[in-house]
Amino acid sequence: MNTTVVTATTAANIGITDRARFRDLVAAEWVKIRGQRWPCFLAAFCVLWDAFAAWSSARHVSFPPGAANSFNPLIYPFDDTAWSLLAVLAATFGALSVAGEYSSGLIRSTFVAVPARGRVVAAKALVVAVCAACVGLACSAAALPIAGSELAGKLTGLGPTGPGVPIAVVASALLLVISSLIGMAIGALVRHPAGAVTAAWSALLFVPELLGSGSVNLPAAAEGMPVQLWTAISHTQPQSPQPAPLAPAPVAWLLFAAWPMISVAVTVWVVRRRDV
Amino acid sequence: MSAKTAVLPARPASARRRARVTDLVAPEWLKLWPPWYTAAASAAVVVLSVVIAQHDPNPYHFDAPAWLVPMLAAGLLGAHTVVTEHATGLLRSTLIAVPDRRRLVAVKAAVIVGVTAALGLVLAYADIGIPRPATAGAVTPRQIAACVALGPVCGLVGMAVAALVRHLAATATGVCAVLGALPLFLQPKQNRWEHDVSNALPYYSWSRLASDSGTMTVPVAWGTLAAWAVAAFLITFVVLDRRDV
Numbered sequence: 001m002n003t004t005v006v007t008a009t010t011a012a013n014i015g016i017t018d019r020a021r022f023r024d025l026v027a028a029e030w031v032k033i034r035g036q037r038w039p040c041f042l043a044a045f046c047v048l049w050d051a052f053a054a055w056s057s058a059r060h061v062s063f064p065p066g067a068a069n070s071f072n073p074l075i076y077p078f079d080d081t082a083w084s085l086l087a088v089l090a091a092t093f094g095a096l097s098v099a100g101e102y103s104s105g106l107i108r109s110t111f112v113a114v115p116a117r118g119r120v121v122a123a124k125a126l127v128v129a130v131c132a133a134c135v136g137l138a139c140s141a142a143a144l145p146i147a148g149s150e151l152a153g154k155l156t157g158l159g160p161t162g163p164g165v166p167i168a169v170v171a172s173a174l175l176l177v178i179s180s181l182i183g184m185a186i187g188a189l190v191r192h193p194a195g196a197v198t199a200a201w202s203a204l205l206f207v208p209e210l211l212g213s214g215s216v217n218l219p220a221a222a223e224g225m226p227v228q229l230w231t232a233i234s235h236t237q238p239q240s241p242q243p244a245p246l247a248p249a250p251v252a253w254l255l256f257a258a259w260p261m262i263s264v265a266v267t268v269w270v271v272r273r274r275d276v
Numbered sequence: 277m278s279a280k281t282a283v284l285p286a287r288p289a290s291a292r293r294r295a296r297v298t299d300l301v302a303p304e305w306l307k308l309w310p311p312w313y314t315a316a317a318s319a320a321v322v323v324l325s326v327v328i329a330q331h332d333p334n335p336y337h338f339d340a341p342a343w344l345v346p347m348l349a350a351g352l353l354g355a356h357t358v359v360t361e362h363a364t365g366l367l368r369s370t371l372i373a374v375p376d377r378r379r380l381v382a383v384k385a386a387v388i389v390g391v392t393a394a395l396g397l398v399l400a401y402a403d404i405g406i407p408r409p410a411t412a413g414a415v416t417p418r419q420i421a422a423c424v425a426l427g428p429v430c431g432l433v434g435m436a437v438a439a440l441v442r443h444l445a446a447t448a449t450g451v452c453a454v455l456g457a458l459p460l461f462l463q464p465k466q467n468r469w470e471h472d473v474s475n476a477l478p479y480y481s482w483s484r485l486a487s488d489s490g491t492m493t494v495p496v497a498w499g500t501l502a503a504w505a506v507a508a509f510l511i512t513f514v515v516l517d518r519r520d521v
Contacts, residue, residue: 038446060467081461088457096445103444193445194359198352201452206348209460210328210341218331 025114025123032106033097033127042093043135046086047142053082054143058150073155074168074235077143083172084205084227086139087179090132091200094183097128098267099196102187107276121268125184129260132180136173144169168234171256175230178259179204182226185263188270212245219245229256300374300383307366308357308387318395321349326402335409338400338419338486340479343426344456346399347479350392350427351451354434357384358512359447362438367521377517385432385509392427399423418494422485422501429478429505430455436508439515455479464490478504 033039058076101107114120144165148158157163183200190196204226211222222228223245232252247255308314329342361367374380400423404415437450459479464471474480475492481500484490492500 085457085461092445092449100445194352194356194448197445197448198348198452201449201456202348205452205460206344206456210344 022119022123025119026127028110028114029120029124029127032101033131038096039093039131042089043131043138046089046135047138050082050086050139051142051146053079054147055150057082058147061151061154063154071155072164072235073147073151073157073162074164076151076155077140077147077158078168078172078235080227080231082143083175083230084208086136087175087227087230088201088205090135090176090179091183091186091204092197093132094128094180095187095190095196095200096183096193097124098184098187098271099191099193100187102191102276103193111276117272118268121188121264121271125181125264125267128180128184129177132176133173136176137169139176140169140172164235171230171234174256175226178226178256178263181260181263181267185266185270188267223247224255226256226259229259295374297383300379301387303370303373304357304384304387307361308353308391314353317349318353318391321346321395322398322402325399326406329403330406336413336487337403337406337408337415338423338483340483340487340489342403343399343423343482343486344459344479346395347426347430348452348456350395350430351434351437351455352448353392354388354431355438355447355451356434357388358435358438358516359442359444362442362521363444371521378513381509381513381516385435385512388431388435389428392431393424394427396424396427419486422482422497425501425505426478426482426486429482429501429508432505432508432512433478436511436515439512476500 054077057079061076063071101110110120111117144158144160151158158165160166182203183196186199186203187196190199208222208225208227211218211225212228223232224247228246229252232246233249233256246252325342325345328345329339332339332342361370370380371377397420400420403423404420433455434451437454438447441447441450455478459474459477462470462474462477464474464480471491475484475490475496478501480490481492481497481504484492484497485494485501490497
């Protein structure tokens with residue numbers, strides 16, 4: 001056998017001559033998500049849920065005469081309760097995209113094919129983040145017109161150029177991106193699908209609820225949770241006897257940027273360091 | 277050759293033909309408790325709940341949000357006993373060993389009821405041990421009974437979700453959604469239907485019994501808890517009996 005040919009083939013096979021491009025990794029990660037049914041169901045449920053929540057929260061609104069100006073119309077399409085469920089579902093998606101690979105064993109094949117684990121995680125984070133952002137934009141696109149038509153004649157300012165609407169839409173898409181990346185970090189840390197899902201729901205729903213309800217008296221920690229940051233950035237909250245503590249907008253933007261960076265760093269570090 | 281044929285000894289007259297209940301309870305207990313993570317998770321839940329209850333500024337015993345963690349833990353424990361058997365395939369071996377599926381479900385439920393009731397009892401006395409202002413009042417037996425009943429209700433609900441869903445991640449999502457997210461999203465202070473629906477949740481029925489909050493009467497609250505437990509048990513019973521594994 002010709003030694004040169006064998007060497008050249010081996011070199012090509014192990015990727016010395018043709019390094020995998022990042023685009024190939026992104027395509028592989030996209031196939032892994034697109035090839036399953038549950039992400040599609042989850043995305044459809046998110047949009048339907050948000051449309052229903054916008055309709056339900058805007059349906060029975062009525063104002064005393066002249067009081068409408070003191071209400072921020074954005075609290076109806078961007079309802080805190082509705083979007084905290086969306087954030088949790090995005091985190092579930094991110095957690096399962098990592099933990100699912102560990103539980104099915106696909107991660108071994110992936111790392112045999114691409115030993116550069118950091119690049120795999122980066123490609124996966126990119127795909128997950130883009131999917132979450134698309135779902136977030138779709139949710140906003142569904143909620144704004146529905147709430148706007150329910151509130152027609154009572155409140156204005158929910159059109160695409162209304163005050164604060166573009167920022168709220170961007171912040172809402174970012175909320176789902178951040179939640180899905182936090183979910184990825186949880187999935188990399190926990191690795192077991194049921195454990196990862198439980199941890200994601202705890203981190204994004206139950207812990208903020210405990211912090212925000214006053215059951216655990218840590219207002220500073222409550223301010224830093226993703227949904228509270230999103231509330232602080234995108235709109236003010238509805239009037240209530242127990243308003244949740246909100247951070248000032250610049251601090252909120254800073255923490256909004258810190259969450260995904262820390263999450264991706266944790267994911268990369270854990271995946272690179274731990275054996276599969 | 278025929279002289280060498282082994283002949284099984286005749287069944288002694290005292291031999292049992294049917295497995296005793298303890299023979300069925302023993303393997304379920306062995307599957308649930310000896311793995312290190314069950315005891316570790318239970319201990320972690322107790323510690324976490326007590327820490328949360330200690331930092332609770334509300335001046336009464338058995339404040340509902342602090343009990344969300346043990347509720348979820350009991351639900352996940354119940355779901356764990358069913359869904360891991362489906363996920364690992366152990367259920368097939370179990371059903372070959374015990375073909376009577378109804379007895380199996382009954383025994384599984386009994387083990388979960390026992391463990392989660394013990395968890396509720398431990399947490400109730402831990403909560404009583406936390407010093408509260410005198411306005412909290414003395415703890416009545418009804419409050420303790422409600423705490424002990426809460427664990428089994430959640431455990432049986434977890435078993436029912438697991439029997440219906442059978443998939444690890446989806447089961448965990450379902451338990452978190454039913455026991456954790458529903459009481460946070462539906463609260464008995466909004467409009468009428470939301471008020472009625474949220475009162476039908478175990479969280480608010482229990483908090484009516486344990487901390488006298490809410491608008492239900494006591495018998496209705498007990499009835500709601502009992503209805504959840506019975507419905508969850510029947511779902512597990514029927515689904516596991518009827519569906520192929």
